Amino acid sequence: MPDNSSPAYAKQPAGKPRIPVIFWLLLTISVSLVIGTVLLSNDMRHLRAVGHYFGFDLYPPEVKPQPPKALPRPAPATYKLPPHTIEAPVAQxxxxxxxxxxxxxxxxxxxxxxxxxxxxxxxxxxxxxxxxxxxxxxxxxxxxxxxxxxxxxxxxxxxxxxxxxxxxxxxxxxxxxxxxxxxxxxxxxxxxxxxxxxxxxxxxxxxxxxxxxxxxxxxxxxxxxxxxxxxxxxxxxxxxxxxxSGPEKRTRNYFSGRTWLPAPEHSVAANHTQPKLLRQEPPAENRN
Structure with a gap:
């Protein structure tokens, strides 16, 4: 056999195995998904905390308009009634x-x-x-x-x-x-x-x-x-x-004094005393 001693055929030392690029791509995507899930969870509180740590706010807080101030209560109005509105009616x-x-x-x-x-x-x-x-x-x-x-x-x-x-x-x-x-x-x-x-x-x-x-x-x-x-x-x-008119006549007849008992006298109405009732004693033989 011919002695193949040329440098082209010399044995090369064995190197480390190379990781495919696709592996790194998948790993990056997986880590990104996990980080994104963590940051976006819980109403994005973690994402706001990270942004606040680095000095910027990704979602500035919503500024709500202040409620209108209550108007000062006006002083109670006073009215003066004319005398004829509170006086007793005059027959004339x-x-x-x-x-x-x-x-x-x-x-x-x-x-x-x-x-x-x-x-x-x-x-x-x-x-x-x-x-x-x-x-x-x-x-x-x-x-x-x-x-x-x-x-x-x-x-x-x-x-x-x-x-x-x-x-x-x-x-x-x-x-x-x-x-x-x-x-x-x-x-x-x-x-x-x-x-x-x-x-x-x-x-x-x-x-x-x-x-x-x-x-x-x-x-x-x-x-x-x-x-x-x-x-x-x-x-x-x-x-x-x-x-x-007919309705007025019927009303007068309904409230006629011949239908209703007369009102008590003013002196009796003003006196709030009621008549005393006499208690009858039972006969002596029934008292026991």
């Missing part, structure tokens, strides 16, 4: 807007008697037990062809004393030297117009004094003073409340 003022009889039938009859018109007492009418009334009637002597002067006054209502209407009829009334109605007769109308406290009919009395026809309506009340067409010396006066 209320009657101009709320049309009701502010006087009972018996009180009206008593006021006429105090004025010199001797009316009868408040009692049931002879033709209807549900109608109550008081009246006054006076007749003079007839002179020649003239009518006898007469006066008839009547106030009507119900058993509870609520007035329904007031009427006056005068025939051939006496006049004063100025041709106006005699003051003694005029006192009847003054009393009837003053007691209900309806102050809006201020021109009524002047028309009656001059014996002029007049008629006024307002807030449900009706007043008329007229002479008869065929008998000019006969005058009729009527003061009444107009007929109300």
């Amino acid at each position: 003022t209320a009657s101009a807007f709320l049309r009701t009889w502010r006087i009972s039938g018996p009180a009206m009859c008593a006021a006429l008697r105090q004025a010199g018109i001797q009316t009868s007492k408040w009692a049931a009418a002879s033709f209807d037990a549900d109608t109550f009334e008081c009246f006054y009637e006076h007749s003079g002597k007839r002179e020649k062809d003239q009518l006898a002067n007469s006066i008839f006054v009547i106030v009507r209502g119900d058993a509870a004393g609520a007035i329904s209407n007031m009427r006056v009829k005068i025939v051939n009334p006496e006049r004063d030297q100025n041709g106006q109605l005699d003051p003694a007769i005029l006192r009847i109308f003054e009393t009837m117009l003053r007691q209900p406290q309806w102050l809006d009919f201020h021109e009524t009395l002047n028309a009656i004094k001059d014996l002029k026809d007049m008629k006024e309506d307002g807030f449900g009340a009706s007043i008329s003073f007229t002479h008869e067409v065929l008998n000019p010396e006969r005058y009729n006066f009527t003061l009444s409340l107009d007929a109300t």
